[in-house]
Amino acid sequence: MTGNAASSTPFIEIQNVSKYFGDFAAVDSVSLTIGKGELFSILGASGCGKTTLLRILAGFETPSKGRILIDGVDITELPPYERPVNMMFQSYAVFPHMTVEKNVAYGLEKEGIPRVEIKRRVGEMLNMVQLDTFAARKPHQLSGGQRQRVALARALVKRPKVLLLDEPLAALDKKLREHTQFELMGIQYKLGITFVVVTHDQEEAMILSSRIAVMDKGRLIQVGTPKEVYEYPNSRFVADFIGTINMFEGTVVGFDDDSVRVNCKDAGGELVALSDAPPAVGSPVCLAVRPEKIFISKHEPDNTEDTRLAGIVEDLGYFGNLSLYRIRLATGRVVQVSAQNSRRSAERFLEWDDKVFISWRPRSAVLLTD
């Protein structure tokens, strides 16, 4: 895990945690360390066990196996009300019968903090989430975004060691999502509290997080910085789950220096990828290339080092800042390519059924064995 100083000191240690519901392993032997002050995301499709893992951290579920330490203290057996952890629920779970102020003060009242200090801290927190003018309102008088701020303020006012966020942006519309995203990052930076976010939205995880853990079927598949999981996925699952990727199944046929030659039926021949740990000749692998790593041109490129394939434009989509192309190869395989629209032009550069060449550098391709 490079490029992240925060992750060097383990703050949350999840040690070989499993949770079974009957025979079903919702969380399966997960080990993970999260550093102090990190904004860590657990990413996965629904039912992958990410929410169960979060509920284990909050104390709503006890793990069937394994231990959890926060700041060196074993909290595995602690009930939720004794943990130095607070959670922002996906439904926000703002108490409907209490005012905004009461909601935020609730956790401090349970701690038995003097009234004067509660008032001061609640005021500060409401100020920070820009709800000071809404203190006397009831939740039903607030918008979804405001209710989320109440939930956030209510959790943060407790000054937890760890803040757990369950799908924090899922219920917001697109504009508000972007705004909230950066606001969350700002608050996290300002307070230095460790955030653990659970999300199914890979884009959200990419933008928010210092590191991401990708989960599938209760297991951790890959843990790394957003860049690592995007550029160097360790498996077909991660490559496919995060972003879009073209995957060519094939078998290793040979090596040239540090590059691996893979025979891919789909691509109609041999493709080349770089690999530090090349698999044995004859082993089945997957060669994967991101759409934005592929160049598209009308004339055959000169660079013979690059992988070059010919095809026709089957479909194209204009997205303003970029265009997406679906290129059909001679084998019938369709490859997705995205290109920046760097020039403003009334005419399209490419049209349907145009004959084109696609190419990519060998180092742009990822070799996947899992």
Added chain:
Amino acid sequence: MIAVAGFRRDMLWQRFTIAIPYLWLLVFFLAPFAIILKISLADPIIAQPPFTPFFDGQGGVAATVDSYLFLLTDKLYAVTYLKSVFMAAVATLLCLALGFPMAYGIARADEGTRNLLLLLIVLPFWISFLLRVYAWMGLLNNHGVINNVLIWLQVIDKPIAFMYTDFAIYVGLVYSYLPFMVLPLYATLERMDLDLVDAAQDLGARPSQAFWDITWPLARPGVIAGCLLVFIPAMGEYVIPYLLGGPESLLIGRVLFDEFFVNRDWPLASAVAIVLLLLLVVPIVFLQRSQARDAEGHA
């Protein structure tokens, strides 16, 4: 034009559907109420019908409040009203104490179990109310099932006189009205977002604190509805005290019956009924106020 005609037909239909409940209330509540009110303002006579006419036949009105004054002078009535209120209140609280955990359990059960449990709650309604009260007589009397089992288990050596006591009335009331408490409570508790309780615990509340801070206030509409659904009928209950209660457990339903059918003092009986109704209107108004407030709070 078609659209306009369609709109007007909708309006007509809307008014018609709204009119039905009003018509129902008019025919089966307001009209009988007016009749009872009229009778309560008459004098009893030995005739057919057994009360003086409301209009004196010369364009005047022959109303008297003698019956109401009599209710005030004879202590029996005040005592009976109080006893009825007290017993209905105790039965309501007992239903709440029993019904809340039941409703909570049902609301938190998984879906299959939940439907089965709800079925079990309403199952007694398949048998006539009267038969179920008679069944309790069989259970509670000196040679009844409960005494026999206790004697057989050697817990007691001679039967306990359950029957014809206030205890038997409470058993009957709680047994009969428990479903009316459980169902509205279930409806509110089932709707409640479980995350709210989790959130309270997450913020440092022990489970018992989370219950009193979150679950209880949010269940209040159900508690009020359930309490009224039990209290109101329990207040005027006639069959249960008549069959299970003793001679000293004189409740207002019994008094009402006796004035009508034993003493044939219809005006007095009507006055008893009107006062009973007034006593019940107070909690109903309370319910409506509270419902209006809740509707505002959870819109």
